[in-house]
Amino acid sequence: MSVIQLENVSRAFTVTSRTGLRRTKREVRAVDNLSFTVGRGEVVGYIGPNGAGKSTTIKMLTGILVPSGGSIRVAGVDPSRNRMKLAKRIGVVFGQRTTLWWDLPLKDSFAVLQKMYGVSRARHAENLATFVELLDLGDLLDVPVRQLSLGQRMRGDIAAALLHDPEIVYLDEPTIGLDIISKARLREFLAQVNKDRQTTIILTTHDLDDIEALCSRVMVIDHGHKVYDGTLTGLRSSQSAPRTLVVDLAASLPPITIDGATVTKVDGPRQYLTFPTTTSAAPLVAQIAATYPLQDLTIAEPTIESVIARIYANPAPVTD
Amino acid sequence: MAESTSLRRAMAWPGQYRMLVMMWIRSSLAYPASFALTLVSTMLITGTDFVAVVLMFSHIESFGGFSLGEMGLLYGTASMTLGLADLATGSIERIGQRIRTGELDVWLIRPVPAFIQAVADNFALRRLGRPFQAGLVLVIALGHIELDWTVAKGIVLVVSMLTGSIIFGAIFVLGAAFQFISIDSAELANSFTYGGQQLTQYPLSIFGKDIVRAVTFIVPLAFVNYYPVLFVLGKPAPLGLPSWIGLLAPAVAVAMIALASVAWRGGLRRYRSTGS
Incomplete structure (x- = not known):
């Protein structure tokens, strides 16, 4: 059963460049005719160089960006038209910026999310207990987010993205800037969540160890085109390196x-x-x-x- | 069908707004001393405005046809409406910053409208300083005005506080919507809101006809408090306008809500289709 379907999806941006007094408008296709499906419970590594179209794809999958062509279904709905409805069913971690409230203690952020997503108290308590243990958040719950280290904050962000039992989680560079031990622990946690909850995970990363440790499938995108889709082993042999x-x-x-x-x-x-x-x-x-x-x-x-x-x-x- | 779901969704907005606001209040009350200090200092800073008016009246009897008590009424309503609008929606002016840093995306992945999150963001109770100070001025001013109060005048005054706040709030939202097009335009909106409050605390007749026309027909700041106050005080309206023009304030407020709503949606649609 596929939870994500993209058919011939494109996303064009108009770039205005200025040379002297002349302004030229140029259309750039950040994503060009992209098609793929992701099944329930899959962990997919979505990789590509900077500017390849990874973030644009993720933004379209979450409904933030409206595609300029093609069709997208995520969890059975069109993301850009049902953005807020879909929001309850997906979790997003932006590696570079937090979704938590800077001045609030971690536990207050979690409490707000519980209300925002309409999670029952019992379920919230249960999830929180699980994540506090697995992500070792116990000592951090009373600390305002701005005082957390990058690794601590990332753990908080990941817990926040999972508290409402999303079916699909998008992780954008979740291990960026973390030390080796934190990275390993985070990967272990994600593998556990995927196994226990059948959560579909889409991971964009520059850290190929993340892919090696977690992803059964790799998609490589470059200049908005999909250039590889398959297993990691297949990726290696396909290029006969x-x-x-x-x-x-x-x-x-x-x-x-x-x-x-x-x-x-x-x-x-x-x-x-x-x-x-x-x-x-x-x-x-x-x-x-x-x-x-x-x-x-x-x-x-x-x-x-x-x-x-x-x-x-x-x-x-x-x-x- | 579609309408009933959007209505149901809209019914959830006050609850969502309140929930976010309570969260920010709790976090600001975590440091009570600092909260109290900023509240008092806001009151004192905004209070100096009116002190200037009072000092002016030690040399003159009336200003633009207004006595000191009447000036107090005008000042109090201007300050009160801006203060309430700023309290409820002022945070939205930081949208440009959120767009620049990409933090707007964080709001867009949540199951609560971005607008609710934007107006509730960093909700600061210390902004109550201005309404408190305005309330104080109003109470004193009303004690100095000799007027035949009627129920109608009372209702007009109270309703004008609400509609005036809405007009200022809509201007905050319009300014924020404009930042989707021009990210650094926050100051432009400020010139209409904070600048508008400076303007509306004086009898508009002192500014000349062109200004009066502009704040009547273009940016309807005159409906925030000036026309309703003229009605309450039984003074004639400028530009040969009928004296009941102040009663149109609710209609102007509704029109401003519609305009702000269209602008905000347009801005968000633009963001989502350009991703800039």
């Missing part, structure tokens, strides 16, 4: 010469060889072991950054 063989020899030797792999770096006894994803590693290893004093060896998968960099450099719109 080279894999790396890290070889530790017994001594510093000249670069290894074998068929099917090339040395990219020599660091004393350690040598780095790259080979295409399509080549099997086993024969390469056998060859090296037969002719060189091999001590240790690791195979590094292409980093997701390098895969995405290749997509951006070399976009091939998906056909589906």
